[in-house]
Amino acid sequence: MRPMKYTVSIEIALPREKVAQLLADPAHLPKWLRGLVVHEPLSGEHGQLGTRSRVVLQMGRRKVECTETITRREPADLRAIPRTSVVHFDREIVGEGMWSAVRDRLTETGPKSTLWESENEYRFSGILMKLVGLLMPGAFRKQSHQHMQDFKAFAERGKDVREAAD
Numbered sequence: 001m002r003p004m005k006y007t008v009s010i011e012i013a014l015p016r017e018k019v020a021q022l023l024a025d026p027a028h029l030p031k032w033l034r035g036l037v038v039h040e041p042l043s044g045e046h047g048q049l050g051t052r053s054r055v056v057l058q059m060g061r062r063k064v065e066c067t068e069t070i071t072r073r074e075p076a077d078l079r080a081i082p083r084t085s086v087v088h089f090d091r092e093i094v095g096e097g098m099w100s101a102v103r104d105r106l107t108e109t110g111p112k113s114t115l116w117e118s119e120n121e122y123r124f125s126g127i128l129m130k131l132v133g134l135l136m137p138g139a140f141r142k143q144s145h146q147h148m149q150d151f152k153a154f155a156e157r158g159k160d161v162r163e164a165a166d
Contacts, residue, residue, distance in 0.1 A: 005119070006141045006144075007117060007118065010149065013113055013156050014155055016081065019155060020106055023089065028154070031162070033150070035059055048076075050069070052069050055067070067095070069091060070089075070090070071092055072103075074087065088104070097128060097129030099123045102119070102121075103118070103119040104116065120140070
C-alpha cells in the first residue's frame with residue numbers, strides 16, 4: 001500500500017508569532033486538540049526538538065495511544081521571529097499499525113494574519129490499519145482539518161473544545 005499524503009490549511013486572524021506561541025504551549029493542547037487524554041514527555045522538554053511524548057486520544061469509544069517525536073522546530077525561539085521567516089513544526093507519530101509525519105508551516109500573510117499549512121503523510125502496517133487507510137482516507141483529512149478549525153476557534157475567540165457538545 002502506498003503512503004497516504006494530503007495537505008490542509010487554514011488562515012488564522014492573529015500575528016504569526018502569537019499563533020506559533022499558542023501552538024507550542026502544551027498547556028493549551030486540551031483546549032483545542034479534541035479527544036486529548038494525555039500528552040506527556042517521555043524524554044526531552046515539551047515541544048522542543050527531539051522530545052518524545054506519549055499521546056493518548058479518545059476517538060469515540062476507542063483510545064488510541066502513540067508516541068510523538070518532534071523532528072523540526074524552527075526557529076527554536078518563538079519570540080521576535082523575523083518577518084520573512086517561516087515557522088516549522090514537524091513531528092513523527094508512531095502508533096499500533098501506523099506511522100505518520102506531520103509538517104506544519106506558519107507563514108505571515110499580513111500583520112495580523114497567519115496561514116497554517118499542514119502536510120500529512122501516513123503509512124500503515126497490519127491488516128486492520130491498512131483497511132482503515134484504504135477504506136477511509138477522507139476521515140484522516142477531515143480530522144486534521146477539524147483540529148485546525150478547533151485551534152482557530154481557540155486562538156481567535158478563546159473557544160475550548162471541552163466546553164462544546166459534540
